[in-house]
Amino acid sequence: MNFPKQQVIRWINEQKEDILEIYKSILRIPALAPKNGGDGEWDKAQKIIEIITSWGWKDWLEVVEVPDPKAKNQSRPNIIITYNPENLSTPAIVSVAHMDIVPVGDLSEWDHDPFDPIVKDGKLFGRGTEDNGQGLICSLYGLKCIVDLKLTIANPIKVVIVADEELGSTYGIRPLVEQNRFSPEDIVVVPDAGVKSGLEIEVAEKKPFQVHIITEGHQGHAARPNDALNTQPVANDLASKLFEELHTRFTESDPLFYPPVSTFEPTKRVNNVENTNTLPGRDEQWWDCRLLPNAPVEEIKKVFQTTAAEIEKKWNAKITVNIRTRDIKIPTINADTPVVRRLQKAIGTMIEGETTLVGIGGGTCAAFFRMAGIKAIVWGHMDHKAHETNEYCVVENLYTDIAIFTAFFTA
Numbered sequence: 399m400n401f402p403k404q405q406v407i408r409w410i411n412e413q414k415e416d417i418l419e420i421y422k423s424i425l426r427i428p429a430l431a432p433k434n435g436g437d438g439e440w441d442k443a444q445k446i447i448e449i450i451t452s453w454g455w456k457d458w459l460e461v462v463e464v465p466d467p468k469a470k471n472q473s474r475p476n477i478i479i480t481y482n483p484e485n486l487s488t489p490a491i492v493s494v495a496h497m498d499i500v501p502v503g504d505l506s507e508w509d510h511d512p513f514d515p516i517v518k519d520g521k522l523f524g525r526g527t528e529d530n531g532q533g534l535i536c537s538l539y540g541l542k543c544i545v546d547l548k549l550t551i552a553n554p555i556k557v558v559i560v561a562d563e564e565l566g567s568t569y570g571i572r573p574l575v576e577q578n579r580f581s582p583e584d585i586v587v588v589p590d591a592g593v594k595s596g597l598e599i600e601v602a603e604k605k606p607f608q609v610h611i612i613t614e615g616h617q618g619h620a621a622r623p624n625d626a627l628n629t630q631p632v633a634n635d636l637a638s639k640l641f642e643e644l645h646t647r648f649t650e651s652d653p654l655f656y657p658p659v660s661t662f663e664p665t666k667r668v669n670n671v672e673n674t675n676t677l678p679g680r681d682e683q684w685w686d687c688r689l690l691p692n693a694p695v696e697e698i699k700k701v702f703q704t705t706a707a708e709i710e711k712k713w714n715a716k717i718t719v720n721i722r723t724r725d726i727k728i729p730t731i732n733a734d735t736p737v738v739r740r741l742q743k744a745i746g747t748m749i750e751g752e753t754t755l756v757g758i759g760g761g762t763c764a765a766f767f768r769m770a771g772i773k774a775i776v777w778g779h780m781d782h783k784a785h786e787t788n789e790y791c792v793v794e795n796l797y798t799d800i801a802i803f804t805a806f807f808t809a
């Protein structure tokens with residue numbers, strides 16, 4: 399059908415205040431994973447359910463609870479809203495946003511209470527505004543616009559709001575995909591990454607590759623290094639050799655991605671001793687690597703193992719290397735697939751310019767769909783403030799994106 403742009407824009411203009419108020423009421427409720435010091439998504443999910451129930455959507459609602467003993471009510475709730483008044487058959491047009499957030503970080507760096515969102519200079523500040531509240535509110539209102547204006551649809555629409563995206567989706571989209579709640583033909587957009595212009599669509603992601611390395615020596619007094627085996631220089635030697643070797647050997651690049659190469663970064667280091675005059679006898683370091691789809695995974699694993707063995711011998715320490723990666727290809731979505739064409743058309747109704755297809759470092763809900771053979775793409779219209787202090791979303795983008803979702807759902 400032809401997208402009734404003027405009618406949709408008028409509807410959004412009439413709702414602007416409501417949209418902001420509803421959005422703020424959701425943002426006021428943190429949803430932190432137990433591993434991040436919170437109690438999960440229960441309260442936020444109840445709020446969202448309360449809102450959509452007040453819209454008269456109760457019958458379209460399914461809540462899939464994934465058990466988690468550490469969360470409130472031992473449950474991580476996921477919400478699936480299915481709109482299909484004509485009983486249309488598949489494929490469904492699906493959007494997937496997540497309600498969990500990351501911790502606020504250093505509170506003193508925030509200009510305002512991260513859980514009392516405020517609008518300043520056209521920006522809505524608060525934790526979860528961009529990641530992923532914007533995608534959540536825009537897909538909800540994209541559907542509300544269709545319902546309120548009684549727009550014709552050709553496919554069922556599913557708005558999916560999941561838990562646990564930030565820590566790997568064990569209690570979120572992963573079990574939903576594994577339970578076959580989606581069909582292979584479904585058309586899926588994940589509004590959880592993007593650029594300022596709104597003109598980039600993410601169609602590929604790198605493969606996550608994580609390494610945890612434990613170095614063991616002997617703790618001792620700082621004045622008597624001969625009686626100890628200080629793990630600090632051992633682990634440093636290992637880290638710098640690995641860094642050098644990985645960055646000189648695996649330089650293959652693919653212009654689809656930003657950055658265009660596989661990345662190999664040492665990240666977390668565990669606090670080794672409490673005081674400054676003890677030589678640490680144990681060191682733990684982590685590496686976060688993101689590999690291009692065609693990166694030689696086995697060779698990279700070997701570099702970690704052989705370098706560790708070398709350093710082990712050189713220093714007479716004990717080094718254990720644990721590698722975590724998924725031995726699975728995450729397929730790239732071609733330009734010529736219905737989901738890409740549909741989204742390009744929807745973006746084009748509101749934003750001028752050519753869309754480009756890109757690959758990113760990875761870690762969104764889309765990977766789980768792709769691994770299951772379902773074509774999912776990632777799109778957003780954002781300033782890259784996710785996980786930062788003073789996170790915000792641009793208020794005008796909210797209204798534009800609602801119209802884009804309306805177009806994407808109806809197309």
Ligand SMILES: [Zn+2]
Pocket residue numbers: 496529530563590
């Ligand atoms: Zn996110």
